[in-house]
Each structure stands twice: as structure tokens, then as C-alpha cells.
Amino acid sequence: MSTPTVKLNDGSEIPAIAFGTGTALFGKDCTDAIRLAINSGFTHLDGAQAYNNEAFLGDGIKAAGKPRSELYLVTKLKPGLKAADVKTSLVDSLQKLGVDFVDLFLIHAPPRGPVKPEDGTIQDLWHAMEAVHTEGLAKSIGVSNFTVEDLKAIAGSKIPPAVNQIELHPFAVPGPFYDMAEMLYRYIWKAAEPIVKYGRENGGTVPASYGGLSPLVRAAGGPVDEVLPPIAERLGKALGKPVTPAQVLSKWVSHKGAIVVTTSSKEARIKEYLETSQVPDLTAEEIQAIDDAGATQHKRFFMKQYFE
Numbered sequence: 001m002s003t004p005t006v007k008l009n010d011g012s013e014i015p016a017i018a019f020g021t022g023t024a025l026f027g028k029d030c031t032d033a034i035r036l037a038i039n040s041g042f043t044h045l046d047g048a049q050a051y052n053n054e055a056f057l058g059d060g061i062k063a064a065g066k067p068r069s070e071l072y073l074v075t076k077l078k079p080g081l082k083a084a085d086v087k088t089s090l091v092d093s094l095q096k097l098g099v100d101f102v103d104l105f106l107i108h109a110p111p112r113g114p115v116k117p118e119d120g121t122i123q124d125l126w127h128a129m130e131a132v133h134t135e136g137l138a139k140s141i142g143v144s145n146f147t148v149e150d151l152k153a154i155a156g157s158k159i160p161p162a163v164n165q166i167e168l169h170p171f172a173v174p175g176p177f178y179d180m181a182e183m184l185y186r187y188i189w190k191a192a193e194p195i196v197k198y199g200r201e202n203g204g205t206v207p208a209s210y211g212g213l214s215p216l217v218r219a220a221g222g223p224v225d226e227v228l229p230p231i232a233e234r235l236g237k238a239l240g241k242p243v244t245p246a247q248v249l250s251k252w253v254s255h256k257g258a259i260v261v262t263t264s265s266k267e268a269r270i271k272e273y274l275e276t277s278q279v280p281d282l283t284a285e286e287i288q289a290i291d292d293a294g295a296t297q298h299k300r301f302f303m304k305q306y307f308e
């Protein structure tokens with residue numbers, strides 16, 4: 001079973017689902033998890049310098065024995081690093097990963113807080129990313145946790161970001177910089193939608209979603225849970241085999257146009273994630289029902305310092 005791909009603005013193809021080495025695997029030996037993911041059919045592997053396990057990710061790749069050309073490897077610039085650190089940190093990552101290039105290199109998070117003049121601007125940081133792309137150390141370059149304002153700050157650069165990896169699920173999100181009326185009903189999709197739209201319309205940046213299973217795994221018993229089983233049942237009948245609520249949520253993320261970045265320690269679930277590409281499409285009414293259910297609660301689980 002081959003993974004569907006999505007075309008990026010630089011012409012390359014990115015597999016539509018990724019196996020991540022953050023969250024549950026953060027700072028851990030992920031060798032066995034990566035070997036299992038690759039041997040089960042994952043080709044897109046999402047790492048990061050900040051996860052402090054790139055060498056184990058490299059070990060897992062070696063242990064799986066799949067040719068480099070069949071893998072899509074991502075890492076991310078550690079938050080807080082500056083333009084002058086971009087190339088040296090990427091070269092260090094390549095060494096740990098045991099490869100000559102990554103398929104995608106992301107700025108993990110936009111610079112925040114007071115910036116000393118010698119630290120450079122967000123534009124300087126992006127220009128350093130463009131330079132490692134030109135050198136061939138990263139086939140594609142992109143960002144993560146960028147708001148519309150962050151994307152605007154680097155708009156008009158020679159290379160637009162290929163990807164913006166952000167938290168994306170149906171739940172609502174409060175934010176002190178939003179007004180109270182909006183805050184009560186502002187859910188992640190509504191908060192993310194302008195970011196997705198701006199990126200798409202300004203350089204064709206593709207969104208990637210992390211935390212997509214949050215309604216099920218981080219806040220079980222919430223309003224979205226009730227909407228998923230009947231949709232799963234309809235899709236299961238159409239497919240001819242059971243469809244799980246997690247697969248419905250992943251389909252919802254895909255319908256929002258995003259790459260799915262997920263993870264699991266369990267072989268059965270890894271298989272389930274990969275089989276989601278066979279699940280039939282949700283109807284517009286089903287997508288709306290999930291949107292509406294999510295809108296009744298506000299929850300953000302990651303990177304609150306950047307968005308709230």
C-alpha cells in the first residue's frame with residue numbers, strides 16, 4: 001500500500017501522513033518505534049533537533065534498511081537558534097541522522113521575545129534557511145507554529161515556505177489577544193483557518209497538522225466524541241470493514257487540506273493510521289458536524305506561549 005502524496009510549492013511531493021518522534025517519543029530512544037513504523041509502511045518521518053533523539057531516528061532508519069530514496073525525512077531548527085546557527089545545526093542533524101540531506105527542514109517556532117541586534121531578524125533566519133536549501137542540505141524548507149503575522153514577516157522572500165506545521169483539530173481555543181466574544185467560540189480550526197488560507201494564497205504553503213487526535217486522546221469525553229461513531233459506522237459500511245473514530249478525525253484533518261503528523265507505539269494503530277487513506281471521504285455535512293461539535297469547547301494542547 002503506497003502512501004498518497006501532496007505536491008509542494010517547490011514541485012516536490014510530500015507523503016500525506018507522517019510518523020513523529022516528538023510528544024510520546026520526546027527525548028527517548030525511538031529506534032524500535034521508527035523501525036516498526038518504516039517496516040509497516042510509513043515513509044514520512046517527522047523529527048526535530050529539540051526532540052533530542054535524532055541519532056535514534058537515524059538508528060531506526062538504518063535498522064529498517066529501507067533505501068534513503070524511499071523515505072521522506074523531516075527535521076526542525078531548535079527554537080531559539082539564530083540565523084548563524086542554521087547551517088551548523090543542520091549539518092549536526094544530518095550527521096546524527098546518517099544522511100546527506102533532509103527532505104524538509106522547518107523553523108520549529110517563530111522567534112519571540114526581545115531580540116538583540118546581533119541575533120538578527122526573522123527575515124535573516126529565513127534567508128539562512130534559503131541558503132541551506134540552495135546548498136542542497138534541505139530539499140524543501142518551511143516553518144512550524146507560524147501565525148499569519150509571522151508568515152507576513154517573511155512574505156516576498158525568494159522562496160516561500162513549502163509547509164507550515166501547526167496544531168490542527170476541531171477543538172476550540174481561547175486567546176487573550178482575541179476579543180471576549182470571539183474567544184468563547186474560537187476553536188483551533190477557526191484559529192488555524194486564517195493561517196492556512198494566508199499560506200495557501202501567498203506562496204502556496206501547505207499546512208501540516210500535529211495533535212490531530214487531541215479530541216480523542218487528550219480530552220476524551222468531549223463533544224467531538226459523540227459525533228464520530230455514527231460517521232465511522234457509515235464509512236465502515238461504505239468501505240466494507242470497520243472504520244475507527246481516530247480514522248474519521250484524520251480524514252477531517254485531510255479534508256482541511258493538511259498533511260497528518262501523528263505517532264503511535266502500537267503496531268495495530270500504525271496499520272490503522274496507514275489504512276486511513278482507503279477510508280471514503282466525509283460528506284460536507286459530516287465535516288460541518290465535527291466543526292460544530294468542536295466549536296462548543298475551547299482547548300489548545302501545545303505551544304500555548306506562541307498562540308495564547
Ligand SMILES: NC(=O)c1ccc[n+]([C@@H]2O[C@H](COP(=O)([O-])OP(=O)(O)OC[C@H]3O[C@@H](n4cnc5c(N)ncnc54)[C@H](OP(=O)(O)O)[C@@H]3O)[C@@H](O)[C@H]2O)c1
Binds near residue numbers: 108211246
Ligand atoms: N511542530 C510542533 O511544534 C509539534 C508539536 C507537537 C507534535 N509535533 C509532531 O507531531 C507528532 C504527533 O504528535 P501527536 O502526539 O500530537 O499526535 P496525535 O496524532 O494527536 O496523537 C498520537 C498519540 O495518540 C495516541 N492514540 C492514538 N489513537 C488513540 C486511541 N484511539 N486511543 C488512545 N490513544 C490513542 C497514540 O498513543 P499509542 O502509542 O498508545 O498508540 C499517540 O501517542 C509528534 O511526534 C511530533 O513529531 C510537532
